[in-house]
Amino acid sequence: MMLRAVSWTCFLLGHVPLVVSNPSGLQEVFEVYQPVPFAPESNNDCDVQVLLMDHVFGASYGQPFVGNYTPPKCNFDTVRINFTVESRGRQYDRLALMYLGDYEVFRTSTAEPTSTGITWTYVKEMSQYNSLWQSPQKVIFDLGNEITDVYTGYYNATLTAHFSHTGNAKTADMILPISARKSASDSSSDFQLPTDNATVQYKIPAEASRAVVSISACGQSAEEFWWANVFSQDTWDFNSTIGELYGYSPFREVQLYIDGMLAGVVWPFPVIFTGGVAPGFWRPIVGIDAFDLRQPEIDISPFLPLVQDGQEHSFEIRVTGLNISADGTATFADTVGSYWVVTGNIFLYLDGTSSRVVHGHSPPTIEAPAPKFSVMRHLVQNQTGFNETLSYSVIAERTFKATSSQFSWSQKLSYSNHGYLNQQGLSQVNDQHTWGDNAISEVGEKGRSSRTSFEYPLLVNNTYALTANSMTIDAWMKRGLDIDADEGLGISTYTLTSGPVRLHTRQAGSAHYQSVDNQNSTSSGETIDEFEGTADGQAYKRSVRAINGTVVADTNPGNGASVSSHTPNVGALNGLGRDSVRSMLGRGPGRL
Numbered sequence: 308m309m310l311r312a313v314s315w316t317c318f319l320l321g322h323v324p325l326v327v328s329n330p331s332g333l334q335e336v337f338e339v340y341q342p343v344p345f346a347p348e349s350n351n352d353c354d355v356q357v358l359l360m361d362h363v364f365g366a367s368y369g370q371p372f373v374g375n376y377t378p379p380k381c382n383f384d385t386v387r388i389n390f391t392v393e394s395r396g397r398q399y400d401r402l403a404l405m406y407l408g409d410y411e412v413f414r415t416s417t418a419e420p421t422s423t424g425i426t427w428t429y430v431k432e433m434s435q436y437n438s439l440w441q442s443p444q445k446v447i448f449d450l451g452n453e454i455t456d457v458y459t460g461y462y463n464a465t466l467t468a469h470f471s472h473t474g475n476a477k478t479a480d481m482i483l484p485i486s487a488r489k490s491a492s493d494s495s496s497d498f499q500l501p502t503d504n505a506t507v508q509y510k511i512p513a514e515a516s517r518a519v520v521s522i523s524a525c526g527q528s529a530e531e532f533w534w535a536n537v538f539s540q541d542t543w544d545f546n547s548t549i550g551e552l553y554g555y556s557p558f559r560e561v562q563l564y565i566d567g568m569l570a571g572v573v574w575p576f577p578v579i580f581t582g583g584v585a586p587g588f589w590r591p592i593v594g595i596d597a598f599d600l601r602q603p604e605i606d607i608s609p610f611l612p613l614v615q616d617g618q619e620h621s622f623e624i625r626v627t628g629l630n631i632s633a634d635g636t637a638t639f640a641d642t643v644g645s646y647w648v649v650t651g652n653i654f655l656y657l658d659g660t661s662s663r664v665v666h667g668h669s670p671p672t673i674e675a676p677a678p679k680f681s682v683m684r685h686l687v688q689n690q691t692g693f694n695e696t697l698s699y700s701v702i703a704e705r706t707f708k709a710t711s712s713q714f715s716w717s718q719k720l721s722y723s724n725h726g727y728l729n730q731q732g733l734s735q736v737n738d739q740h741t742w743g744d745n746a747i748s749e750v751g752e753k754g755r756s757s758r759t760s761f762e763y764p765l766l767v768n769n770t771y772a773l774t775a776n777s778m779t780i781d782a783w784m785k786r787g788l789d790i791d792a793d794e795g796l797g798i799s800t801y802t803l804t805s806g807p808v809r810l811h812t813r814q815a816g817s818a819h820y821q822s823v824d825n826q827n828s829t830s831s832g833e834t835i836d837e838f839e840g841t842a843d844g845q846a847y848k849r850s851v852r853a854i855n856g857t858v859v860a861d862t863n864p865g866n867g868a869s870v871s872s873h874t875p876n877v878g879a880l881n882g883l884g885r886d887s888v889r890s891m892l893g894r895g896p897g898r899l
């Protein structure tokens with residue numbers, strides 16, 4: 308509940324565009340994040356760069372890139388990747404999943420190109436997957452793109468990995484995938500919920516002393532803007548103006564089950580891709596985490612006494628929204644709209660002793676009181692019976708605790724979302740807050756404990772205006788991501804590092820989109836991004852402001868923010884003719 312007041316005044320001064328020419332002539336787009344050195348200094352003679360992929364993603368739906376990785380012949384403990392993409396033309400933002408065999412190791416999304424072309428680089432810590440990098444792997448990169456007469460943008464992608472020995476990477480000894488495990492057929496191993504059943508069975512070795520599950524999950528299609536979804540009974544409220552709305556409420560919970568017992572939950576971060584809400588927000592600054600979707604973690608060490616009996620145990624990931632009954636009671640729907648892309652990894656830390664007492668199938672004590680939901684919905688009609696406005700809200704709270712002889716995993720989570728649609732659904736605002744506190748503690752008086760707390764504020768207003776020959780979107784947003792975490796067990800797939808982390812980041816802006824028959828559509832916008840973080844003892848701060856595709860103020864210029872002076876004042880889908888909002892955003896007025 309600690310939404311910090313942010314002062315943007317410092318950015319409102321400079322109006323002079325910072326113009327740095329880019330040798331390739333392509334505009335650089337970027338995510339504001341704490342820089343990760345691609346080639347850190349090695350403390351022995353290991354310093355190797357490997358090209359993992361150089362590939363053009365054209366008609367690539369169901370056709371992932373497949374390549375082979377062979378470990379370098381030196382003693383490495385640190386792996387970083389450089390993912391660089393170029394694109395020119397017109398194209399949607401696309402989701403991409405990178406796998407080593409059956410293991411998802413990176414989830415990213417693409418920026419939408421322009422007619423003059425864009426490029427971006429994202430450098431990512433990958434040492435958490437050391438136990439995989441030590442052996443040969445099939446690299447599968449699934450970036451499903453489509454090329455048509457209208458959508459002409461290819462994604463030309465290069466992926467390099469750098470291997471070194473820094474002596475400071477703490478990583479898991481063994482990893483097991485919670486995935487569809489389809490690498491043998493050169494396919495992507497994601498589960499799509501609710502269609503698939505995301506269950507796997509494993510024997511957990513007796514040598515494991517700690518176990519953590521990372522969960523990678525995001526909504527697509529009817530679930531991309533899950534935080535703006537309405538109650539299922541309201542999906543047709545404004546059919547004649549904006550068509551179908553999506554249901555199951557704006558609340559989502561991702562759940563992990565072990566042998567059918569709840570082991571922990573994730574209340575997801577509302578990621579917004581570069582075509583999301585209004586494209587004018589996201590060039591050249593993309594949304595928070597759009598280039599690297601964090602994978603929250605659930606420490607399942609309390610379940611080790613249950614699963615270390617030499618037998619197979621099931622691990623299942625589910626995603627649920629809410630069903631709201633006529634009397635206003637909210638319950639888990641045990642399903643969601645179509646669809647969520649989900650995988651997980653089980654990270655095992657081995658202590659070398661297989662003589663651990665086999666605990667004989669002893670389940671942890673679970674304290675999981677029913678979550679508290681409080682919901683409200685109010686549909687107002689005008690005097691002739693037309694639905695005029697809808698206000699609704701969901702407030703949720705829950706605690707969870709799993710305890711066994713040595714460890715206790717506890718979670719405390721809160722959520723609220725207030726939604727309001729007016730102008731017969733043409734205008735919608737959602738004000739959402741998610742916050743939580745997770746801890747893993749050693750049982751006993753002197754037991755150590757490690758906490759992660761987070762907060763995700765989100766406020767979005769978007770308004771459509773339609774006339775016989777034109778369509779506009781006016782939108783503004785304010786959002787953020789805060790993380791405060793103690794030192795973890797190894798490199799965290801959530802904090803993206805192993806030491807203590809403090810992260811405070813905010814984005815705010817307004818955007819406009821206009822399309823008029825027989826004219827090129829235009830997109831404009833202004834975005835402010837403020838980042839303040841400390842990771843592994845390094846502090847990093849950056850404030851950037853962009854207007855109409857150009858960076859006008861930046862406290863750290865040269866950090867992926869060089870800007871072409873010729874950036875036209877047009878948006879992602881600049882082209883002749885009129886795009887319906889629904890074809891562009893997957894929701895709102897018009898045809899898909």
Ligand SMILES: *[C@@H]1O[C@H](CO)[C@@H](O)[C@H](O)[C@H]1NC(C)=O
Nearest residue numbers: 345389390391428430465467
């Ligand atoms: C990342 O790779 C691209 C293309 O391969 C290269 O131009 C760029 O300099 C690399 N960035 C870093 C930080 O190594």
Ligand SMILES: *[C@@H]1O[C@H](CO)[C@@H](O)[C@H](O)[C@H]1NC(C)=O
Nearest residue numbers: 363393394395424461462463
């Ligand atoms: C991407 O690759 C294709 C095919 O090689 C090439 O025609 C195109 O110019 C490249 N696009 C960019 C933006 O470099």
Ligand SMILES: *[C@@H]1O[C@H](CO)[C@@H](O)[C@H](O)[C@H]1NC(C)=O
Nearest residue numbers: 503504505506567621623625
């Ligand atoms: C998935 O399958 C397992 C059995 O393999 C079953 O126990 C579980 O209930 C199923 N999950 C769903 C969501 O249907």
Ligand SMILES: *[C@@H]1O[C@H](CO)[C@@H](O)[C@H](O)[C@H]1NC(C)=O
Nearest residue numbers: 540541543544546692693694
């Ligand atoms: C108003 O909303 C209700 C509930 O969704 C729906 O059944 C009804 O058809 C709507 N009325 C109009 C005129 O669209």
Ligand SMILES: *[C@@H]1O[C@H](CO)[C@@H](O)[C@H](O)[C@H]1NC(C)=O
Nearest residue numbers: 542543544545546547550551
């Ligand atoms: C929604 O509107 C479409 C097009 O006007 C119509 O075909 C459909 O029957 C409507 N659906 C509902 C549930 O009102």
Ligand SMILES: *[C@@H]1O[C@H](CO)[C@@H](O)[C@H](O)[C@H]1NC(C)=O
Nearest residue numbers: 539629630638639640641642
């Ligand atoms: C929630 O509603 C959906 C759609 O009506 C239904 O399929 C699902 O079974 C409901 N969930 C529960 C737990 O009743």
Ligand SMILES: *[C@@H]1O[C@H](CO)[C@@H](O)[C@H](O)[C@H]1NC(C)=O
Nearest residue numbers: 688689690691692693694731
């Ligand atoms: C109610 O809304 C409908 C649809 O926009 C409109 O035709 C009608 O005139 C409105 N009625 C009143 C009393 O404003």
Ligand SMILES: *[C@@H]1O[C@H](CO)[C@@H](O)[C@H](O)[C@H]1NC(C)=O
Nearest residue numbers: 727734735736768769770781
């Ligand atoms: C959302 O924006 C529209 C258009 O700018 C405005 O009319 C409306 O009042 C805003 N809604 C809220 C709740 O601020």
Ligand SMILES: *[C@@H]1O[C@H](CO)[C@@H](O)[C@H](O)[C@H]1NC(C)=O
Nearest residue numbers: 422825826827828881882883
């Ligand atoms: C639309 O933009 C293209 C260049 O991207 C230009 O050639 C064309 O003249 C423009 N059309 C209109 C109607 O402005």
Ligand SMILES: *[C@@H]1O[C@H](CO)[C@@H](O)[C@H](O)[C@H]1NC(C)=O
Nearest residue numbers: 819829830831832854855876
């Ligand atoms: C950004 O573009 C919009 C639409 O073309 C224009 O109205 C606005 O003045 C531009 N803003 C700046 C600061 O150039």
